[in-house]
Amino acid sequence: MTAATTDRCHHTLSVLVENKSGVLARVAGLFSRRGYNIVSLAVAPSDDARFSRITIVVDVESAPLEQIVQQLHKLVPVVDISELAPADARERELLLATVSAGPETRGQVIQLVGVFEGKIIDVSADRLTVMLAGAPETIDDFEELIRGYGIVELQRTGRVALPRLDRATGVAERPRVVA
């Protein structure tokens, strides 16, 4: 995966599924057998123990969004799907990276982490493990910049998202419920 995870062709689907074994395999299997591309995927318990929420960023170049949604909806354990268009969503993602940071570059890495308001969570003689939570585009930029110092290991969580709030009312814009 390149750093360019934010794209016009990428749509975020928030999929509420039954919290039963094998559900993730059903969702992943559907994407692979129908040739849909997943950009990122995050799974977590929802506020109701019976359900989990899968946040999937899909590439609508690989198939029309409508098809992806309708096919997903046919999976029996899929309870609800809402789509967050890029403009209507508040999206966040977490990055962890271990970066080479010898005596000459250590100061620069620390400074960069400071600029992005990230955190240093582990230190050794010649490496730093850093953490950054933020909008996916910010994470992309940060990843790009630290790459120059030598990334030993890097992990991103995939994004989670909620609908943007309406400024006037304070009420969340309802995500478009697509199925």
Next chain:
Amino acid sequence: MELTGAQALIKSLEAQGVEVMFGLPGGAILPVYDPILDSSIRHVLVRHEQGAGHMAEGYAQVTGRPGVVMVTSGPGATNVVTPLANAFMDSIPLVAITGQVPTSAIGTDAFQESDITGITMGVTKHNWLVTDPADLPRIVAEAFHVATTGRPGPVLIDVPKDVSNATMTWYEPSEADLDLPGYRPQMEGDPEAIQAAVDLLLAAERPVIYAGGGVLKARAAGSLLELAERTGIPVVTTLMARGAFPDSHPLCLGMPGMHGNFTAVTSMQRSDLLIALGSRFDDRVTGKVSDFAPGAKVIHVDIDPAEHNKVRRADVAIAGDCRMVIDEMLAALDAAGLPYDDGARAVLDPAATPADAPAGARPVPGTRAADRPAERLAEWRAQLAEWQRTFPLTYEADAGATGQGGGLKPQFVLETLRDATPSDTIVASGVGQHQMFASQWWRFDHPYTWVNSGGLGTMGFAVPASIGAKVGRPDRMVWAVDGDGCFQMTAQELVTASSERIPVKIAILNNAYLGMVRQWQEMFYEERYSEVYLSPDLPDYVGWAEAMGCVGLRVESPDEVAPAIDKANDIDDRPVVIDFRTDAFEKVYPMVPAGVSNDEIVVDPSQAATLAALRTGGAK
């Protein structure tokens, strides 16, 4: 009441009204086979689990009730993967119950362990691994609900041996017990969309109803007949919908698609409105999609909204059950001033063309429908009749001996068989040339008389499917039209049929070839025949049939055809197999080669010059 999981499972099947299941036991499912001895459910013991699956499909196709299959773990379970895939493609309600190794052994590569829920995820509507015997009544009820509602399909319940051995307290699951929060099939059409559809319908000049298998699944043949007759709109019936509209009806254009007849194919190409009812724009129907029905607006009715806009963008997409939606359209036609009347009812006549059909119902004067009288379709229907006259299905009855089988034409065998059997005879078929010939040359005047493998194209389907069909409809005559290649894949189920006294009749169109593949090699690979020759007499089909407890007959010349069929029709205490030695070089026409526009349809050689003249004349 304390029951074992096994007893609860059988009791649950009884509660679902299951009268028959098809299967074969083994270690992991052993506990479940014991209570079968005390059950009212008939069990048909097959010789190969694939046979059980196709029998259940044949049963489901002709009865509308879900077919039930029971097999053991590991190889028993993997042997039903093909039937599950077949049922998934053709939307057949099927419930497969597989034994599984004990829960403690799952994941250890135990003897006869296979991850059948994982393997079948992509070919079932849903599947369940039962981990607690107390869940069994609920899961069985969920499984039947999912298999039979919405777009029907196969489901699988995997039951570990310790779960069937453990005890539970029996309960009758109620609707409220079903735990399917995400499963909500849409039945009724959106009224606005229905109205939009009726507007298009009344305005069209060259409309065609494109009826698919969903019409049969929704038991909507009666509603379809009324829609066609009221509006005077002609109907094509896809391979999955043969019989959904009577072939002898003047408005019936027959089968479209790769081996569809010229009129059915061309009517869609030239139409200005396609009314797709339970059909899915399969590539075998559309040919090259970008050239398919270029001038047509599309109304697409399907219970599965994922079919909308998948292949072809619909102008009006209606999610819902075909019968309910057609009935809603009929109600909207009432409101628009086009109620049904006796004058719109056609008389069935195989020789009649759309030009002979009544012009549709009489509109109520002063209504919207009266502005668009059905006579406006007269020109269109005359054109269709003209095509039917110029390009009927045809074959050269007396082409001389062109090879093995000589002058015995498969089409002739089918015409004779058709005319010698009751019109409600059930016909099952395999996959290949014989399947296309059967679909073309049979006259399907009743729904649920055609049982075939459409979406998956599963060779070996016919013999077991015909057996399942006969089990479901013992009152009907059941013929399988099979290929010699197909027959060899599942013939062993005739042992099942003999021992269970299921008197099916099998017509093998023995052309000594994997004929359909041979046809492609002849047409597209410069007659380079690679691995398609079988043999006319190895195996000896008559001897094989006799060894399986059937009556075996052989037919080598045209004059033997009718007597052999009469003889077979008179036998009702055991299966009959007729080995028809047919012309090996016969090809199926018309043909639209794969990936080519339907406009490039290749007709029978005897009609090619006429078509060429028509094309250069610009009349297309």
